[in-house]
Amino acid sequence: MRLELMASDVLETVLGFLTGFDVFELSHASHEWLLRLEDPTFWHECLHGRSSADTQAPPWMKKLKASAHRLRYRMESIVQRDMGQSWKMKYMLERSVFFRGMGPQDFIYRRQRGPYAYLEHNVSTESRQQRPMAYLAGNSSLSFDVWFCLLPDTRTGSTTRQYGRCAGGVIYGLDCDDLGDDRWQPVVLDSKCNLYCSLLGGRTMVAPELQTNRWHHVALTYDREKQVERVYVDGVNVHFATGERRREWTRMAYQQIGTGHVVAGDGDFPYPGYSGAYDFRGLIDEFRVWRGVLSLSDVAELARGGTLPYRDVWASMKLPGRKTMGLGVEWVPCTRPAERGVVLH
Incomplete structure (x- = not known):
């Protein structure tokens, strides 16, 4: 099946059965796959799972769950950008x-x-x-x-x-x-x-x-x-x-x-x-x-x-x-x- 014909929800389901190593190999199968599988959210979840905003927030942010989650992800993304590493690269470098x-x-x-x-x-x-x-x-x-x-x-x-x-x-x-x-x-x-x-x-x-x-x-x-x-x-x-x-x-x-x-x-x-x-x-x-x-x-x-x-x-x-x-x-x-x-x- 051609990549451009694959629905996003179908692709997400397929990726759920693959490890990060499998997805990394798949992302280098073609330029189209590389662009499609660069989503930092996927690689972030491979490293840290799907975090609960309520758990991550400090006490003063308990009533702002969604805001806390977005703020946390944005801060982590900034840190990774400053380090010159993407979440995908960080995943592959972990030991x-x-x-x-x-x-x-x-x-x-x-x-x-x-x-x-x-x-x-x-x-x-x-x-x-x-x-x-x-x-x-x-x-x-x-x-x-x-x-x-x-x-x-x-x-x-x-x-x-x-x-x-x-x-x-x-x-x-x-x-x-x-x-x-x-x-x-x-x-x-x-x-x-x-x-x-x-x-x-x-x-x-x-x-x-x-x-x-x-x-x-x-x-x-x-x-x-x-x-x-x-x-x-x-x-x-x-x-x-x-x-x-x-x-x-x-x-x-x-x-x-x-x-x-x-x-x-x-x-x-x-x-x-x-x-x-x-x-x-x-x-x-x-x-x-x-x-x-x-x-x-x-x-x-x-x-x-x-x-x-x-x-x-x-x-x-x-x-x-x-x-x-x-x-x-x-x-x-x-x-x-x-x-x-x-x-x-």
Whole structure:
């Protein structure tokens, strides 16, 4: 069918089944396709989803939802124009961190920690540090959210001779200098893709058997005054608990995204009785820590792939203007979290 004969609503429906990478290839099929698929709205939604104007607006703009949405989009467009980048170009330049996970040799040598990325404080005087930051040690409420994609377990063979890599791993881990001291994994998945996420004592499973090869969004909020913890998976509240936040952080000198040290015990981490580094297998696009308790609408906006421009990020894996650093960090182009399904390109 000729492009000029295709109705706009039909084209929009077709594009809804394609990833940004597919549309990029299609846009270079001919000059007509290039002109038709330059719409910045499409590429903006690939990056940030279809945002809710009510969520994005500050309190004084709550009654001006439409105006707030137009103002936000216009401001973002101006920023992109000043940077000399279109939304399409920004989409193609985006990268996520790829973690290969644990293979047979890794279990034999049992390293203390594998490849990891830093989580950096959003203060110029407190740049890159490994020690746990004030948001864990302070007396205030906090929230954090993370976008990740699990890759499947590829292990084959017998118990004594295995090949491939196991699923799961530590997304956010805190460790000590001495291997005999305490370890803490606020966000970890076992080899059966069960999610454990909590700032309270103990290890709490909040979601069983997450799907592989797709983006997941996890958010945790902790209200210090009420001592209430909530965990959301893909925008849905899956866990509620009350209690004091763990205090062992004072003995933990290191923090990292993508790995952590687990101590022998029950459970599939990645198998019963294992002690050592449990490297994450998959993609991590972002890990952010926020001041205060995120509202339900805030969590929903983040789970759509949106942003919260009226909230300041306390710490992040990808702070604007800074290069994400770590050990053995591997960046890969892939579809964006707002698109859900993951395609390595």
